Structure formats: C-alpha cells, structure tokens
Amino acid sequence: MSRNQQIWLGELIRCWKALAPADDNTRKTLAGLVGFAWQPPVDQREPEATPAPEPELPPPVAPSAAPPQPMTQKPKEPPPNPQASELPRVAIEEEAQLQAAEWDSVEVLNPPQPHNRQYNNLLPPLFRPLWSRTIVTTLASRRLPIGFVDAERLVSTMAAARPVERIPRQPRWTTMKGVQLLLDKTPGMAPFLSDQAALAALFDDCVGGEALERLHFFDSPLRGVVIGGKKAAYRPPQPGVPVVAVTDLGLGAPESHFNRAAPGEWLSLVQLLAARDSTLTILLPWPAAAADPGLQRCTAIVEWDRSTSATLVRRLLERICG
Template identity: 35%
Template sequence: MAAARLLTPVAVEPLPVREWRAAALPVAGPVRRGTPPPYEPLLARRSSAAMVQTAVARVVDDGEPDIPRIVRRLARGHALARLPLRPVATLRFGAQILVDLGVGMEPFARDQGELVAQIRAVVGREHTRARYFEDSPLRGVGEEGRWSWGPYTPPTRGTRVLVLSDLGTGGPVAHPRRSGREEWAELTRRLGRAGCRVTAFVPCPPHRLPAWAAELMDIVPWDRHTTVGQVTRRLRTPDRY
C-alpha cells in the first residue's frame, strides 16, 4: 500500500485580531465561610421545661385534705372510709423515653439529644429511662448500640412513655422498614395493659400525620411554635391515681 502524499499549501491567511471588550475575571481567592447560624432546638427554650412537665405529670389524689368534699359527705351522713385529698400533679411516676433512630429521624438527632437531656433535668435522672429503637420499638430497643437491643418491655405501672418519632411519616418514600399503624397500635395496647400512657413528640405538622396516630396516643407537635397551652389541650383527660 502506497504512503499518503502530503499536500502542499497554496496560500496562508493571517488569523483575525479580536478585541475583547470585557475585562478578565479576577483570580479566585481563598474561600471565606460565614459563621453558621446558632443552633435552635425544636422546642422554645423559654418554655421547654414547662412543656415537658405538662407532658409527664400525673394527677394523683395526694394533696391536702379536701375540706369541701369532707364537709359535704359528713353533712349527708356518709362515713369517711378514706380521707378525701386534693388532686395534685406529680412527676414521681417517672418517664420512659423511646428515641427513634430510623432514617426519617436522622435530621433531628441533635434535637432528640436536647429533649432527652431536658426531660432528665425536669423529671430527674433517677426517674428517667431512655431506650433507643429504629422505626418501631417492637423490633427491638436498648440503652446503647444496636448490638445490645432486645425485646421491648413496658415500664412499671403509671410511668409516662414519651416517644420521639415521626411515626413512619418521614424518610424516603420507598423506605422498606417504615413503621405503620399495626405496630404502633400493638405498642399502645401493651402499654395500656401495663397501666402506662403514651405521648408522642412528632417533628412534623399535625396535618401530615395519618388519622390513626391521634386515635392511638397523645400527639405533641415538636415545633418552635408549640406552647404549653397547646400541649395541655392535646393531652387527653389526665389519669387519676
């Protein structure tokens, strides 16, 4: 096969001279990062302690003698088999905190830690127990890493159970381990038989929650705009002991 023959140029035209009308961009300097905004917890700091106390407190007939009730019973000729006492709110029954570590709650990990610390400060460390789970407590809970998790056991009678979870509403749409009504209904049934009530702190607007959530447990919107009055209204009729 013969080698290709080089072509001989017949003319050479000079390149046109272009005049740039815009100045060249300056050389990029070092990146300056601004100061990140201060951390703000989901519950307002000025009222978070009052909200926690409202959510955990139980009403018991353990106050001063209820003189009006005593007088009415004696006036009707009824014997006092038991001295009527005034109802008072107490934290002595303690609290169990169920902290959801599922994918939907990952953006709120710091808020969970802040709220757990706030509950311990209000109720007392000796009366507060935190248990961690992923998506549903019925799949296993524990105080430390996942390697230590085991079956969920309800606390002693009268303990308030606080759930820090999105109740299966967050995370990717195709999340395969998303919890649902059946698991939360079973949890509330077990706690009801054990004499414990459930209050869920949920970091999403109430309209995003399914209707069954409010039917199963007390729901507190976990938001900066939540007030003590709203917490009180969302709690059902207080237990009496």
C-alpha cells in the same frame, strides 16, 4: 448586664463591704461564690521613684506591639497634694481598692449548673428556648391524687351517708413517677438527631437521671429497643409511669424505607401501656394532623414545634389522662 445579674452585683457589693476581703485569692473566691469571675485590677499608678532602684529600660517596641489597654480608663489623677503624704494612708488605700474594682467590666460566670450541659445546636431549637424546660416538665408530668384533701368530695360523700373509705385528695401534676423516653433513630428522624440529644439531656435535668429511662428504637418500640448498644425486647415501665416517644411515626422516612411502623403497631403499644396504667405521649416533628386519626384519638400527639406551649401540652394530656 441583665436585670438578673444586677441581683448578683448587689449581693457582691454587700458581702464585699461586710467581709472586706483582704487579698486577691479571697476576693476571687468570694466573687465566685456569688457568681462572678473576679480579676485583680491592673494598677496603673506611677511607681514611686525614690525607694526603687534604677530600673533597666526595656527594649524599644513598635507601637503596634503595645499591650492592649484595659476596657476602662481611670481619669487622670490630680496633682499630688504636698500635705497628703502626711495623712494616714490606710483609709485612702481601702477606698482606692474599692474604686479599682471595675464592676461593670467583671466577667459573669455561667449560671451554676450541675452538669454544665450545652444545648446549643447549629440549628435553632424546635421548642422556644424559654419554654422548653416547662414543656419538657409538663410532658413528663402526670396528674396524681396527692394534693390537698378534696373537701368538696369528702363532704358530699359524708352528706350522702356513704362511708369514707379513702380520704379524697385533689389531683396534682407531678414528675414523681419518672418517665420512659423512647427515641426514634430511623432515617426519617436523622435531621433531628442533635435535637433529640438536647431534648434527652433536658429530660435528664428536669426529671432526674434516676427517674429517666432512655431507650432507642427503630420504627416501633415493639420490635425491640436498644439499651447500652444492645438490642433487647421492649419492656413497659412500672405501672403509672408516663412514656414519651420522640418519633416521626414513619412520616419522614424515605419512600424506600419499607419497614416503617404501621399505625396498628403504635395502637398496640398504647393498649399495652394502658393495661399498666401508663399513657403514651408522642412528640412529633410533623403536624399532628398528619398522624393516623385513630392514634390521634388515644394518645397525646404534641407537635415538636415553636408554636407548642406547656398549656397546650397539658390540655392534650388532660384529654388522654382524664
């Protein structure tokens, strides 16, 4: 049981004690709301002999066909106290119910997730799994002047007796603009198709479905994109919306692939976006040094690799965003 699950366990015990669920349905619902799948404990006590009618003996079974034993065995009960039957049984039964809940064997539900997506691939993911959410959020973020009032700039403006035309604000990294995600489907990217799908789902989760525009392309977005299975001309996003292209820039394509995009096409895309106050980030499953030097200068080329961290991505973005 992980440390985080112990937080849930504490909550479960606390609300179990406070609300004292009286039946299995309530117990199951209550446990589910805290994050557990609760199963009623198997009663292993010997049935009381006197009131029950003579049961029919079950047919003999082979030892191997015996039902599997539960994971935890109760200790053997001590011999019954002859005076015990005279005592009120209510408190004892409640205590027994609490003890019967074998907390350690309770199955933990999946963490509640809206879409319950599975990111599992057969191959290990290209980003470190624990870092991937932060990296994707950083990739989709841009620095906008929406933070606190920039007192230093404000004071310096006023000290210089210049009019304050606009309250200066400190920049803040935000995903509020959304993101346009361009996914390269050329043969060179074939080994990364499942990674692309997982990455796109992660963008969806981190940025939000409505704020994410997902387009597919072959070789270069400027040659057209695929939207809903139909080819269409590429349209840049709204001004200021960052663009992330997941592509190998033609580096991984076979030699017979003659249609690979020239660096000039990517530079044209960068210029097109820059005219609309947008920036291009390239997620490259190759070393960044293999990309065209001109492209390296004017875009952030992020290596799709385990060595990449959110700090590195932010540093690259700061370089191109200013």
